[in-house]
Amino acid sequence: MRLYLINPANPLLIGSIKESRWNRYRVWKPLSLMVVAGLTPPEWEVTIVDENLGVPDYRALPRPDLVGITAFTSQAGRAYEVAACFRRIGVPVVMGGIHATMCLEEAARHTDSVVTGEAEDIWPRVLNDARERRLNARYDGGHAEIVSVAPARHDLLPDRYGFGAIQTTRGCPMNCNFCSVTAFNGAHYRQRPIADVVREFQAIREKRVLVVDDNIIGTRPEHIARAKELFRAIARAKVDKGWVSQATINFADDDELLSLAARAGCRGVFIGFESPTPAGVLEGGKFALMRGRDIRASVRRIQRHGIMVAGSFIIGLDTDETGIGRRIAAAAGQYGVDTINVGFLTPLPGTRLWKQMKAEGRIALDKFPEDWKYYTLTFPVARYKHLTLDGVIEEMMACTRSFYSLPRIFGRVCANFRHPRAPMVSLVGNLSYRKNYRLDIAALAEFRNQPGGRRDQ
Numbered sequence: 207m208r209l210y211l212i213n214p215a216n217p218l219l220i221g222s223i224k225e226s227r228w229n230r231y232r233v234w235k236p237l238s239l240m241v242v243a244g245l246t247p248p249e250w251e252v253t254i255v256d257e258n259l260g261v262p263d264y265r266a267l268p269r270p271d272l273v274g275i276t277a278f279t280s281q282a283g284r285a286y287e288v289a290a291c292f293r294r295i296g297v298p299v300v301m302g303g304i305h306a307t308m309c310l311e312e313a314a315r316h317t318d319s320v321v322t323g324e325a326e327d328i329w330p331r332v333l334n335d336a337r338e339r340r341l342n343a344r345y346d347g348g349h350a351e352i353v354s355v356a357p358a359r360h361d362l363l364p365d366r367y368g369f370g371a372i373q374t375t376r377g378c379p380m381n382c383n384f385c386s387v388t389a390f391n392g393a394h395y396r397q398r399p400i401a402d403v404v405r406e407f408q409a410i411r412e413k414r415v416l417v418v419d420d421n422i423i424g425t426r427p428e429h430i431a432r433a434k435e436l437f438r439a440i441a442r443a444k445v446d447k448g449w450v451s452q453a454t455i456n457f458a459d460d461d462e463l464l465s466l467a468a469r470a471g472c473r474g475v476f477i478g479f480e481s482p483t484p485a486g487v488l489e490g491g492k493f494a495l496m497r498g499r500d501i502r503a504s505v506r507r508i509q510r511h512g513i514m515v516a517g518s519f520i521i522g523l524d525t526d527e528t529g530i531g532r533r534i535a536a537a538a539g540q541y542g543v544d545t546i547n548v549g550f551l552t553p554l555p556g557t558r559l560w561k562q563m564k565a566e567g568r569i570a571l572d573k574f575p576e577d578w579k580y581y582t583l584t585f586p587v588a589r590y591k592h593l594t595l596d597g598v599i600e601e602m603m604a605c606t607r608s609f610y611s612l613p614r615i616f617g618r619v620c621a622n623f624r625h626p627r628a629p630m631v632s633l634v635g636n637l638s639y640r641k642n643y644r645l646d647i648a649a650l651a652e653f654r655n656q657p658g659g660r661r662d663q
């Protein structure tokens with residue numbers, strides 16, 4: 207039995223990895239497909255196709271018995287094209303992942319079967335039903351216990367990515383209004399057994415790894431105690447990888463945690479600040495973590511351990527007005543973060559923001575599935591409260607132009623010589639972000655000039 211697991215092309219990429227080396231740092235390995243491959247019994251011959259490495263001629267490939275597709279929201283349109291291509295020749299197609307879970311009815315119209323939730327507990331049954339040609343229209347995996355998960359198949363993809371990928375925890379209790387993690391993975395914070403994580407880390411070939419956890423340390427004392435245990439075990443096993451992950455700002459509050467993370471190979475952490483204003487932070491949902499905090503001191507504490515900080519911000523919050531772009535750039539400079547990642551406020555299906563904006567008639571790009579390709583956080587897809595379409599784009603440009611100006615990049619890299627972080631990594635990271643933002647700005651200009659891009663506002 208032959209199974210193809212397909213990651214549809216990501217519209218965020220301007221060309222595939224092959225065509226631009228910058229794309230190596232804009233695309234992550236499709237870890238969910240590697241996990242599903244790990245759950246697949248050996249009688250199935252599994253191939254993972256990542257279209258971001260190049261789109262194959264599917265007609266020239268051996269005919270599979272089953273196709274599994276995963277997709278983030280922005281990939282949904284391409285996912286349905288791929289599904290149609292196989293369904294035309296009678297190959298059944300199963301779709302799973304966050305978009306299929308949040309937009310079940312839409313996914314069901316384009317595929318033979320939809321798996322909602324997490325795959326671990328349900329995938330063997332799906333394969334069994336596929337073999338017996340009696341696939342159900344829907345399977346629900348819910349939130350799996352992740353205490354005995356088969357390791358992801360890191361061997362099934364080539365070495366052409368900037369980063370390897372691993373997951374050590376799932377779920378987030380914070381339920382920020384713009385984020386779909388809590389809706390998809392639940393509020394209950396689940397942590398994989400430490401020995402499993404260490405073994406899987408050792409199986410990754412890349413020297414740089416993205417730990418895809420939405421919050422690697424969690425929020426409660428027992429989460430943090432386990433994170434420390436994990437970091438100790440990774441250091442003891444001499445895994446020898448440099449890795450980056452995501453965390454909330456409370457990462458800064460425990461020096462032992464920071465020291466252990468650094469010893470385990472932590473080189474960078476993405477932290478969501480969302481907004482430079484208290485009202486914006488409140489709107490985003492992290493007010494309790496940020497209230498009364500000296501953010502600059504928190505960032506410094508992390509950096510003192512040789513860990514770089516990438517600050518994440520949103521433009522287009524209901525509290526944002528003209529000038530927000532430059533305010534974000536100024537605040538990020540004042541916090542002392544090494545890089546910033548700025549996205550437009552985007553109502554992703556399944557979030558509280560989606561429900562609110564839909565009820566208020568503020569979803570501007572709503573011809574689905576065609577418009578899903580704009581749901582990358584790099585296009586303004588909504589109607590913003592105090593900013594027009596042109597206005598919100600101008601704010602994004604002002605923010606990135608200011609933060610990623612060459613003099614400011616130079617200043618940050620020099621600061622890295624004074625602190626025990628890696629100046630070359632800082633330089634490459636900043637130039638990479640600068641290049642990526644220039645690509646995004648070019649895409650935005652095109653978006654703004656096309657008839658469909660101005661459906662608004």
Ligand code: SF4
Binds near residue numbers: 385387388420491
């Ligand atoms: S943004 Fe981060 S902290 Fe908030 S719900 Fe999503 S994963 Fe949790």
